[in-house]
Amino acid sequence: MSAPTEEVEVAPSRFGSGRAREILADSWIALVLIALVIAFSVLRPSFATTFNFSNILVAASVLAVMATGQTYIIITAGIDLSVGSVLVFSSVVAVLTMRELGGISGGWGAALAGVAVGILAGVLWGLLNGLLIAKTKIPALIVTLGTLGMALGSAQLLSSGVDIAAVPPSYVKAIGFGKVLGVPVLVLIALAVLAVFYVVLSRTRFGRHTYAIGSNPEAARRAGIRVDRHLVKIYALQGLLSGLAGVLGLARFSTTTLSGHTADNLAVISAVVLGGTSLFGGYGSLIGTGVAVLIPVVLQNGLIILGVQPFWQTILIGAILIIAVFIDQLKRRARTA
Amino acid sequence: MLEAREITRSFGHVEALRGASFAAYPGEVVALVGDNGAGKSSLTRILVGADQPDSGEILIDGRPTVFSSPLAAQQEGVGVVYQDLALATDLDIPANLYLGRELMKTGLLGKLGFIDQKAMRAGTAKTYERFGVKPGSLGAPVSQLSGGQRQSVAVARSIAFGGRILFMDEPTAALGVLQTAKVLDLIRRVRDEGTAVVLISHNMTDVLDVADRVEVLRLGRRVATFSREQATLEVLVGAMTGQLDERRV
Numbered sequence: 001m002s003a004p005t006e007e008v009e010v011a012p013s014r015f016g017s018g019r020a021r022e023i024l025a026d027s028w029i030a031l032v033l034i035a036l037v038i039a040f041s042v043l044r045p046s047f048a049t050t051f052n053f054s055n056i057l058v059a060a061s062v063l064a065v066m067a068t069g070q071t072y073i074i075i076t077a078g079i080d081l082s083v084g085s086v087l088v089f090s091s092v093v094a095v096l097t098m099r100e101l102g103g104i105s106g107g108w109g110a111a112l113a114g115v116a117v118g119i120l121a122g123v124l125w126g127l128l129n130g131l132l133i134a135k136t137k138i139p140a141l142i143v144t145l146g147t148l149g150m151a152l153g154s155a156q157l158l159s160s161g162v163d164i165a166a167v168p169p170s171y172v173k174a175i176g177f178g179k180v181l182g183v184p185v186l187v188l189i190a191l192a193v194l195a196v197f198y199v200v201l202s203r204t205r206f207g208r209h210t211y212a213i214g215s216n217p218e219a220a221r222r223a224g225i226r227v228d229r230h231l232v233k234i235y236a237l238q239g240l241l242s243g244l245a246g247v248l249g250l251a252r253f254s255t256t257t258l259s260g261h262t263a264d265n266l267a268v269i270s271a272v273v274l275g276g277t278s279l280f281g282g283y284g285s286l287i288g289t290g291v292a293v294l295i296p297v298v299l300q301n302g303l304i305i306l307g308v309q310p311f312w313q314t315i316l317i318g319a320i321l322i323i324a325v326f327i328d329q330l331k332r333r334a335r336t337a
Numbered sequence: 338m339l340e341a342r343e344i345t346r347s348f349g350h351v352e353a354l355r356g357a358s359f360a361a362y363p364g365e366v367v368a369l370v371g372d373n374g375a376g377k378s379s380l381t382r383i384l385v386g387a388d389q390p391d392s393g394e395i396l397i398d399g400r401p402t403v404f405s406s407p408l409a410a411q412q413e414g415v416g417v418v419y420q421d422l423a424l425a426t427d428l429d430i431p432a433n434l435y436l437g438r439e440l441m442k443t444g445l446l447g448k449l450g451f452i453d454q455k456a457m458r459a460g461t462a463k464t465y466e467r468f469g470v471k472p473g474s475l476g477a478p479v480s481q482l483s484g485g486q487r488q489s490v491a492v493a494r495s496i497a498f499g500g501r502i503l504f505m506d507e508p509t510a511a512l513g514v515l516q517t518a519k520v521l522d523l524i525r526r527v528r529d530e531g532t533a534v535v536l537i538s539h540n541m542t543d544v545l546d547v548a549d550r551v552e553v554l555r556l557g558r559r560v561a562t563f564s565r566e567q568a569t570l571e572v573l574v575g576a577m578t579g580q581l582d583e584r585r586v
């Protein structure tokens with residue numbers, strides 16, 4: 001009886017030089033980003049100022065918070081189209097709470113109460129998404145398309161379709177314009193969110209099960225993982241992060257921005273896919289997302305500075321998303337061949 | 338040590354099992370054979386806790402047991418490798434081996450949900466050493482392994498944690514000659530460790546090659562059992578098709 005010792009050549013990954021491959025994949029998108037920045041800087045030197053870079057990072061922060069949750073969701077082979085609407089809904093209920101408690105003459109109490117209500121509202125939308133997806137087996141695409149409409153419509157009802165600017169100034173000043181050691185507080189918050197979720201995804205059982213469910217839900221189920229419950233948690237987390245993005249947006253603009261988020265899902269999903277996470281599930285990283293989330297923002301900012309109509313950004317991002325998914329498909333085919 | 342007595346199970350009008358009996362003993366490979374629709378998969382599902390019998394008894398070490406779920410069966414040391422293997426192929430070998438029962442870090446980190454990847458890698462290497470199989474690269478996603486290597490991951494998964502009985506449903510069905518030989522080798526190694534291996538297969542060459550005993554199902558009943566010496570292609574086919582005089586057990 002001969003021992004089966006023949007070893008098949010396999011590309012090492014994840015633990016071995018796979019780290020290197022992952023970093024390479026992440027740095028590929030970083031290179032694209034650097035190329036964009038250089039191109040815009042050459043075309044218009046006013047792009048390359050500390051002030052403008054700071055602007056870009058602040059604008060990317062709100063997207064990054066949502067893209068963090070979306071990375072988890074896409075790793076489970078799901079999708080959440082409702083992020084921008086949930087953001088708007090959360091910001092509306094947050095600002096209504098703040099207005100009840102004094103509005104612009106209110107203090108930190110009013111602000112924090114609004115923040116809490118906004119985030120809670122986000123969690124509730126996320127729970128609704130998660131429960132519908134996990135229990136009714138309606139595709140995530142449809143569920144979150146439905147809640148996209150429901151959340152946005154509810155926000156417009158509650159605000160009568162008019163932006164509300166009842167945000168306490170102390171909150172706007174500290175969170176929206178505050179800096180620590182020269183770094184905007186909004187950027188620090190986004191980095192903290194990315195860091196915490198990165199550690200959870202790569203080091204904890206919760207993260208491990210997230211990958212497993214995306215890779216093979218039946219295998220996860222047979223291994224005793226409560227797949228439904230895990231999915232509900234992940235959509236609830238996305239809701240929480242969309243809610244957080246909503247109240248961060250209030251700090252940044254000191255008003256709701258009802259009409260400014262229709263393409264947030266496009267930007268967020270593009271960032272996640274460009275960052276190397278596979279729409280087929282089971283594979284992805286938050287480092288990639290963190291880098292790639294800058295791309296839609298840099299494009300928008302650069303095009304505005306160039307004097308190009310900013311609508312081009314939406315067109316470009318849409319096209320980039322399709323190309324990125326096409327590449328993902330090719331990679332997937334190569335992997336399973 | 339695992340015994341099933343007079344198991345019946347009907348699906349609507351179809352009587353899949355009509356009083357099927359079965360036994361598996363430690364350190365033995367027993368093949369469960371039968372024609373299509375004989376009830377092999379139905380019986381297996383019941384014996385691994387994935388389905389409940391309408392009537393009949395399951396005994397472990399002589400004591401009657403009810404497997405209310407696959408988890409309950411696992412706790413009695415009964416594991417199963419399904420034909421589709423049920424592996425998370427984007428994850429590496431240790432992640433698959435420990436899926437659903439990850440080793441946690443000690444202390445506060447463990448309570449916070451941190452997993453001990455080092456310990457799981459070491460445990461995986463040990464398990465593979467035990468069975469004399471080289472895993473390929475431990476860090477590679479399972480999708481990059483060969484069919485036989487994947488089969489070993491699934492096998493290791495179901496026996497690494499005190500498995501006493503291992504059911505394998507058509508483990509070589511999708512494999513070529515070389516890979517099949519490897520899986521059969523692995524089955525022998527698992528048996529030599531003292532595990533009872535139940536091999537469900539349509540491939541009589543494999544069965545004759547590796548089985549210490551063969552139990553034949555026909556129309557939802559055990560119709561014969563042969564020792565290694567008695568088993569030939571002729572008698573097996575005869576028993577499966579009902580042409581041979583039935584040697585009742």
Ligand SMILES: Nc1ncnc2c1ncn2[C@@H]1O[C@H](COP(=O)(O)OP(=O)(O)OP(=O)(O)O)[C@@H](O)[C@H]1O
Pocket residue numbers: 348351352353371372373374375376377378379380
């Ligand atoms: N879930 C089910 N619902 C209805 N009928 C079933 C079900 N499972 C099995 N059967 C029937 O029970 C009988 C036994 O099927 P089973 O799958 O156990 O046979 P088998 O020996 O595994 O066959 P094969 O070699 O083709 O895998 C068949 O007639 C089958 O159609």
Ligand SMILES: [Mg+2]
Pocket residue numbers: 377378379
């Ligand atoms: Mg079968």
